[in-house]
Amino acid sequence: MRIPVSALIGMILTAGFVLAAIFADIIAPYPLDAILGGVWEAPSAKHWFGTDSIGRDILSRLIYGGQITIFVALAASLLAFSIGSFFGFLAAVQGGWTDQILSRVCDLMMAIPSLIVALVMLSVLPLNLTVLILVMGVLDSTRVFRLARAVAMDIAVMEYVEAAKLRGERQGWVIFREILPNALSPLVAEFGLRFIFAVLFISTLSFLGLGVQPPLADWGGMVKENKDGLTYGKAAAMVPAFAIALLAISVNLVADWVLSRTSSLKGGRGG
Amino acid sequence: MADNLLLDIRGLVIEATSYPPGEPPKDVTLVHGVDVQLEKGKVLGLIGESGAGKSTIGLSAMSYGRGGVRLTGGEILLNGRDIRPAAAWQLRRLRGREVTYVSQSAAASFNPSKRLMEQVIETCLSHGVMTRPEAESRAVGLFRKLGLPNPETFGNRYPHQVSGGQLQRAMTAMALCPKPDLVIFDEPTTALDVTTQIDVLAAIKEAIRDTGVAALYITHDLAVVAQVADEIMVLRHGRKVEHGTTDQIINHPREDYTKALVSVRSLEHAEKPEAAPILRIENVTARYRGTTFDVLKNISLGLPPGQTLAVVGESGSGKSTLARAITGLLPPTKGRISFDGRPLSAAFRGRTRQDLREIQMIYQMADTAMNPRQTVRTMIGRPLEFYFGMKGRERDLRVQELLDQIEMGKGFADRYPAELSGGQKQRVCIARALAAQPKLIICDEVTSALDPLVADGILKLLLNLQAETQMAYLFITHDLATVRAIADKIAVMYKGEVVRYGQKSDVLAPPFDDYTDLLLSSVPEMQLGWLENVLEHRRMASAGN
Numbered sequence: 100m101r102i103p104v105s106a107l108i109g110m111i112l113t114a115g116f117v118l119a120a121i122f123a124d125i126i127a128p129y130p131l132d133a134i135l136g137g138v139w140e141a142p143s144a145k146h147w148f149g150t151d152s153i154g155r156d157i158l159s160r161l162i163y164g165g166q167i168t169i170f171v172a173l174a175a176s177l178l179a180f181s182i183g184s185f186f187g188f189l190a191a192v193q194g195g196w197t198d199q200i201l202s203r204v205c206d207l208m209m210a211i212p213s214l215i216v217a218l219v220m221l222s223v224l225p226l227n228l229t230v231l232i233l234v235m236g237v238l239d240s241t242r243v244f245r246l247a248r249a250v251a252m253d254i255a256v257m258e259y260v261e262a263a264k265l266r267g268e269r270q271g272w273v274i275f276r277e278i279l280p281n282a283l284s285p286l287v288a289e290f291g292l293r294f295i296f297a298v299l300f301i302s303t304l305s306f307l308g309l310g311v312q313p314p315l316a317d318w319g320g321m322v323k324e325n326k327d328g329l330t331y332g333k334a335a336a337m338v339p340a341f342a343i344a345l346l347a348i349s350v351n352l353v354a355d356w357v358l359s360r361t362s363s364l365k366g367g368r369g370g
Numbered sequence: 371m372a373d374n375l376l377l378d379i380r381g382l383v384i385e386a387t388s389y390p391p392g393e394p395p396k397d398v399t400l401v402h403g404v405d406v407q408l409e410k411g412k413v414l415g416l417i418g419e420s421g422a423g424k425s426t427i428g429l430s431a432m433s434y435g436r437g438g439v440r441l442t443g444g445e446i447l448l449n450g451r452d453i454r455p456a457a458a459w460q461l462r463r464l465r466g467r468e469v470t471y472v473s474q475s476a477a478a479s480f481n482p483s484k485r486l487m488e489q490v491i492e493t494c495l496s497h498g499v500m501t502r503p504e505a506e507s508r509a510v511g512l513f514r515k516l517g518l519p520n521p522e523t524f525g526n527r528y529p530h531q532v533s534g535g536q537l538q539r540a541m542t543a544m545a546l547c548p549k550p551d552l553v554i555f556d557e558p559t560t561a562l563d564v565t566t567q568i569d570v571l572a573a574i575k576e577a578i579r580d581t582g583v584a585a586l587y588i589t590h591d592l593a594v595v596a597q598v599a600d601e602i603m604v605l606r607h608g609r610k611v612e613h614g615t616t617d618q619i620i621n622h623p624r625e626d627y628t629k630a631l632v633s634v635r636s637l638e639h640a641e642k643p644e645a646a647p648i649l650r651i652e653n654v655t656a657r658y659r660g661t662t663f664d665v666l667k668n669i670s671l672g673l674p675p676g677q678t679l680a681v682v683g684e685s686g687s688g689k690s691t692l693a694r695a696i697t698g699l700l701p702p703t704k705g706r707i708s709f710d711g712r713p714l715s716a717a718f719r720g721r722t723r724q725d726l727r728e729i730q731m732i733y734q735m736a737d738t739a740m741n742p743r744q745t746v747r748t749m750i751g752r753p754l755e756f757y758f759g760m761k762g763r764e765r766d767l768r769v770q771e772l773l774d775q776i777e778m779g780k781g782f783a784d785r786y787p788a789e790l791s792g793g794q795k796q797r798v799c800i801a802r803a804l805a806a807q808p809k810l811i812i813c814d815e816v817t818s819a820l821d822p823l824v825a826d827g828i829l830k831l832l833l834n835l836q837a838e839t840q841m842a843y844l845f846i847t848h849d850l851a852t853v854r855a856i857a858d859k860i861a862v863m864y865k866g867e868v869v870r871y872g873q874k875s876d877v878l879a880p881p882f883d884d885y886t887d888l889l890l891s892s893v894p895e896m897q898l899g900w901l902e903n904v905l906e907h908r909r910m911a912s913a914g915n
Contacts, residue, residue: 258739265697265718266756266806267726280743 102356109352116346120166127159132314139325139333148338152324157338164316164339169346171232171311172297178236179297180290183243188274188282190244191251192260202248205241213238214303221309231310235300239293246289250282284357291354295347302343318343376449376551376584377431379406383443384426384435384608400426400439401608406586410551413578413585415599415616417592417631419821420792423608428554428588430454432469433461449551466493470545474557476537480529487525490544499548512543515580516573535566539573546581553578555587559594563684563848564892571597571894572905590821592631593894596620597901604628620896630823632896639833641874642858647672648842649696649810654705656695665691666702667866673859675809676840680853680874682889683863689846692863693812696844697731710809727757730803734815736795740787746773746798747783753805772801776831793824797831804835812844817852829855850893854878862886 102110119126129135132155140150148157190198208216217234224230254260255278263277302319304310311317318339325336384401401423408414416424426439433453435441446454453464465471470493473479480489490512491505500508506525513521516539529537538558545553558574559567575598578585589595595602595616602619604611604627612625623629649672656666665688673679681689694700696707698718707714709729715721733739740749750769754760760768766783773782776797787795796816803811813832817825833856836843847853853860853874860877862870862885870877870886882890891904 258733258735259741261699262731262733262739262802265699265726265731266753267721267723268756276744277741281741 105352106356109349109356112345112349113353116165116169116349119162120169123162123166127162129156129159131155131160131163131316139328139331139335149333149335151321151335152328157321157335160316160321161318161339161342164318164321165342165346167228167311167315167317168298168301168319168343171228171235171301171317172294174232175235175239175297175301176290176294178232179239179243179293180286182237183240184247184279184282184286185274186240187244187247187249188251188278189270190248191255192270192273192278198248201244205244208238208241214300217300217304218307218309221304226309226312228311228315231301231304235297239297239300243286243289243293247282247286250285251278254278254281288354288358291350291357295350295354298343298346298350374409375407375447376410377406377408377586378447379404379427379430379444380447381405381444382427382430382441382446384423384430384439385442386435386437386439399608401430403444404605404608404610406431406603408552408584408586410584411582412601413587413599415595415602416586416588416605417590417595417602418605418611419590419823421607422605424588424590424605425556426608427605428556428586429471431552431554431586432465432471434465463497466550467497467499467548468550469552469554470548470550471554472538472541472545472556472558475561476541477529477534477561479541480537482529484528485525486527486529486532486540490525490540490547493544494548497548505547509543509547512546512577513540515577516540516543517569518543533566535562535570538562538570542570542574542577546577546583549581550583553583553585555585555589557589560589560591564850564894565684565888567594567894568892568901568904572901574598575901591894592620592822593896593900596896596898597894604631617898620898638854639856639858642674642677644873645674645677648675648710649673649844650708651692651696652706652708654692654695654702654707656691656700656702658700664703665866666695669705669868671861671868671871673810673842673844675842676836677858678836678843678845678856679859679861680845680847680857681861681863682847682850682853684848684889686865687863688866689863690814691866693731693814693844693846696812697729723757727753727806728809729812730806730808730810731812731814732796732799732803732816734818736792736799736819737787739799740795742787745784745786746790749798750801750805753802757806768805772805775804775835776801792820793827796820796828800828800831800835804839807839808841810842810844812846814846815848816845818847818849825852832856850890862889 134154135156136146136150136154138150138152138154140146140154142149146156146158148161151157151160186201190201217238220234221231224234260273260277263273301310301317302322305317305319306323308323311320313320321339322336328335381403382401383399383403385397385399387395388398389395404427406414406427416428418424426436429436430441430446431448433441433446433456441454444454445452448464448468453461456464487506487509490509491502494500494505495502509525510521513524518524518536518539532540542558555574559570562570571594578598587595587599599616601614602616603613604619604625606627612619612623612628619628620632623632651669651671654666654669655664657664669692671679681692683689691700695702698714698716698721701716709725714725718726747766747769750772751765754765754768769783770780773779778794778797782794790798817828820828829852832843835841845856857874859872860874861868862877864885870883877886878890891907894900
């Protein structure tokens, strides 16, 4: 098995982001919310990316912000996959009314742009990380539902699933032991893509002021705090924006490679 | 002799690269220095099991390697020129002009959105062999010769408007149209029902004789190739086993492997006497949801314990649907099914665990019947755990016992299906069914996807298991040789109805009804001139009417 160069670059960068997020306390040169200098100072040996709108170190905030951004996106994607694939498999295995009801509810949720639903829900509910993750996870689960249902439909008609049903197995065994292991590769590839969307989504929400709340930092929020600087030719807002783009691209490179390896849903065992 | 030689393959070596999971790629040799000689106007049969290299060698006659296969050594002399090192543009001139090809599944090979005539004459026009009117009139002539209905207008139809057997004949017309020197027939009748196969076979044979074309006829069925070939070459693992005239191969085989192939269908089974049935099917009628057409019509059958009921018929006769009705996957709309004295609930969801355990099923395609991500241990162990609550060491011991029972021995329990051969997969499926200690096993075409020798082994295993455990088999098949080998009772199905039913000796003895007669007489027999005899017999019978 050879790993293409693009995927390798993607893996190294993704690993870099994740490690920086995990060890933020050790790596970050300054505390999250210490005011250390003037407003929008240019990059220097002391502050590598300069300072922000109230004089905090941008590099430190970028590292801590990455922690929050990646954690929220990861948690939301995991939640989306748990909900989406469970109901997707259930719809495929049960068929009939179960499938109809689940699929139509899903259609209903997808009919309204998810950003609007998220804004409405977040303006009503108390703003904290748990609520944020729940809202994002539930909204994203509709996309996962569709994929999981389509993949499981193909698997549910295989004779080994029929054999399990005729043995008298319960639905849980059919879903988790017969279907899930065979549906895993396309779902894992999709997970990479959904994670990127979650990063973009949380950044969008924070930019609009309904995401992560101060004093916590996240990349979308950092763009918002520093966007006025663009008018004065200060590049502070560009740094977190660039981080978002870089993370999205690097995860995408890995996801693309996984997807190309698993494009055949019925492919062999593949380790 | 030398002037007459059309194709002369010498020391052909064919290689491919395999990519085993988790290991570096390596080159494997598929064909190890095979020689093939074919004179003008002669037919050579290439025969062997899957993986013997017969298709690969056949395609090399047009210097083509399918799916990344490379022709790496030897000479392929066609009309005296070596075409192995020929450039792409030279091969383009040759293929479809001097050498043409008839593939196994005509249905997958025709373009569904173009009329047949367009496709049949395409190569003639693109090679500039003849003008369009010439090509069309030649095609009509070929349609007539191949016995297609309304040859004048047949070409105006689309592929979906004709039957599978007709499509296979249309493809033969396509191959013969540009007046090639050599036609490669790659399993042209394997996908057809026996009753259709005989017509296609006769049409191909007549067309070969009348056009004087030479042919390579590739098949795994010795009885079929014996009807059309002048000479037969037996291949195994990419090597030549034996080569001789058809008469010599069929009647005086020299090599052990050839002898095994010739005698493979001679398995016999003594019929058991009538007894009270364990499975009783009464007036069952069934249809698929959303249709208005009964797939099963008023079926009544019985199967005594420890015996085998063979259900025979061509594709579409409803025999697999009958299995679905018995297992409860397709609840019948009318009629009753009872098992061991208890009435069975129509749908499998309503059945008790004991009902489910005592009726097990084995499928045609072991590939799709096994979860590719479960090991053999999980697959065989699950019914033990599920029905009998066995766990841990007790379960593992029983799994090994079952593996011994299906003659596989040690070292298989932790393998995945991808690491098993076709025959081994089917054996594991049998073990999975056995694990439930059933009283009835439904075998749905379990040997159809296997090579003859492997299939023979599976049938012997099933018979031995029946003798040991007194299980009943409901054996669904389209192959009458298999039926002779294992059945005690036979039901012949046609268009959803049972047309003939009884003890084996009664069903297979005259007087026959029309359909059973057609079915029985269509099964190729391993003797020279069988095809002619059957056709002559039918001609006389229809003249007599």
